[in-house]
Amino acid sequence: MPEAAAAESGGGGKTARETARETARETDAPFVSVRGLAHYFDVSKPWLNRTLEGAPRLILKAVDGISFDIPRGKTFALVGESGCGKSTVARCVVGLYRPSAGTVRLDGIDMASLKSRREIMPLRRRLQMIFQDPYASLNPRWRVSAIIAEPIVAHRLMTDRKAIRARVDELLRQVGLTPEDGVKYPHEFSGGQRQRVSIARALASNPEFLVCDEPTSALDVSVQAQILNLMKDLQKELGLTYLLISHDLAVVYNFADEVGVMYLGRLVESGATEALFGAPRHPYTRMLLDAIPDLEMSGRARVPVAGEVPDPIDPPSGCTFHPRCPHADARCRREAPETITVDGIRLACHGIEEGRIAAVARGKA
C-alpha cells in the first residue's frame, strides 16, 4: 500500500505534488488562475407569465467579470457584504456552477475544457471545498469515519479496507481529533469539532487546493482561533493553496496573503493583504474597514455607513458603488471604471484614476 505509506509521512502523495510543482514551474503560470469569471442567474418569471403578462427576462449578474491568481501554497481571500457574489465565485471555482463566461484554470488546466467524468475526476481530487455550516454539510446518518473515507472511496484512491481505516485514523489525528472519534455520528460533536471533521474529509483525497466558504463564521471566536490555526498549520505542512471566502475582515487580515474586495459581483480592489489594509484606496474598502467595531477603543468615530447593497437585479449605472460613495461625480454615475494598477494594488475607481482620492494610511491608534 504505497499510497498509505506516503500519506503516513505527512507529505501525502509527495512525489505527485513535486511533479505537479515542476510542471507549474515549466508553464510559469500561477496555480489557480481565474480570468473574467462571470455567473448569471436567470431570475425571470415563468414562461407563461412572460408570454401573457409580458414580464421581462431578468438576469441577475451574481459575478460579473472577475480575475485573480493564486500562487501555489498561498491564500487568496474574497471579502464583501452578503449578496456581493463571493460564494458564487467559490462555487464556480470548484465547478458546482458552470461559469457563464470566463475561465478557471487549475495548474494550467482549463476546467471548462474537461467534458467527461473520466477527465474531470483526477482534477476534482485535487480540489476540495469546506462549507460554512458544519451542521448541514455532514450526513447525520453516517459515522464520521465513513464521512471521511468517502472521498477516498469515490476517487478509488485505496481499496484495501485496512488501509482506508489507517488513513482515516491519521486524518482524524491530523485535525486534532482521535481515531476513537471515527465511530461517532456528527451530532455527537460540537460545531468546532464538526468543522474539523469537514476539514479531515476535505483532506482525504490529498488535495492541493481548498476552497473555504466562510469556514469559521458559524463558530465562536475561541473555536474560530483553533480552526484558523489548524488551517494554517495544515497549509504549511501540506503546501495547500486556499481560496478563503469571508465577510470578516479581521480574519482575512490575519489569514490571507492576498485579498480581493468584492462589490456587486465585481472586484473593486485587490492586492497584497498588508498593503491593501494598510492603505485602503477604494472608497468601498475604506468604508468596510471603518465599519469594523474597534476593540482598542481608540475613540475613533466609527462611521456608520449610509445605505445598503443595491438590488443586484437592477444595479446602479456606471460604477455600481456610486450611490453610497462620498466621492461620486457625474462620470461615476455614467461610466463603469476599468481596473487600474497603482503600487501593485488593482482597483476600479474613477476617483483614484483621476487623482481625486488619495490613499489614506491607517495609523494604529
Place this chain on the structure above:
Amino acid sequence: MAQPLLSVENLRVEFPTRHGTLVAIDDTSFHIDEGEILGVVGESGAGKSITGMSIIGLLDPPGRIAGGRIHLDGQRIDNLSYEQMRRIRGKKIGAIFQDPLTSLNPLYTIGRQLVETILTHSEMSRARARKRAVELLVEVGIPAAERRFDSYPHQFSGGMRQRVVIALALCANPRLIIADEPTTALDVSVQAQIIALLKTLSREHGTAVMLVTHDMGVIAETADRVAVMYAGRLAEIGPVQEVIQRPKHPYTVGLMGSIPTIGHRIERLIQIEGAMPRLTDIPTGCAFNPRCPKAFDRCRVERPELIPVETSEAACWLYDREREVARA
C-alpha cells in the same frame, strides 16, 4: 446609590432531563442600571441567552428558574404567573432577537404589527397609534416611513427588518431591552448602524439594555459594562474598557487573544485549548480549570466566587491569593 433597574440575584436555571438535572445557570448575580448597557459575552452554551430568556420569562420548557430572584424596577418578576408576566413583557421589557424574520409575522404589514402592539399595551385611538407607529419608524431610521408603513416584512432588507423589530420592542417605552445577538445576522456595515441606534435609544430614553452577543467588537463599542460567562456562571464582570484592555480571568485573557484584529498581523492566534465542558460534566472547582494555563490545586477543588480586582470582579482564585499576600 439608587436601586438598580434590574437586579438578578443568585439565579439558577435547571433543565430536568431523563439523564438527570442540567444546571444551565448556576448562582449568577448582576444588575443593570437605568440607561446602562450591559454586554454579556461568552461561547455558545455558556448560558448568555438563557439568562436573557429567564429575565423575560420565556424559558423553553422543561427549563425553569430553580433559585434566586429577579427584580425589575423594584418588582419581583421571577415568580409571576404567565399572564402577569405577559403584561410586563412588551410593556416594561422589550426583546430583540437575532433573526428579524422570525420576530415579524410575514402575513401582516409592519404597520399593522406596530399598531397592534401599541394598542395591546396602551389605551389610545387607532389613529393615534398609527401616528405613534410612524414616529417610531422614523426614530429607528426607516426612510420614507409613511410610505413603507404598509409594506410586508419580506419587502425590507435585513438591516431594515432589524430596525422594524427594534421599533416593535420600543412600542410601549420599555424600561429594559434584552437584545439577543441583534447584529449577528447583519453585515458589518449595517451592524454599525444598528449599534449606533441602540446606543442613542439607551441614552435618550434612559432605557437599560442587556446586550447578549459573542462579538467582542460590538460590546467594545456599545456597552458600559461587560459580563463574561463561562459554563453557566459569570467568569468576570466590570467596566468595558478594563475587561477588554486588562482582562483578569484567564478565560477572558484567552478569549480576547483569540479575536483577530486589524493592525497587527500575527502568525498564530492565541487559542484556548480544548472546548467548553458540556453541562452534564462540569468539572469540580473552577469550571475552567482543565483548560486554564494558570490552574493550581485550589482551582480543582473549590469553586471561586466573584472577587473584586481593581474596578472589576473576577471569579478566579489567582486574585484571592494576591489579596491575601497584599494583606499580609
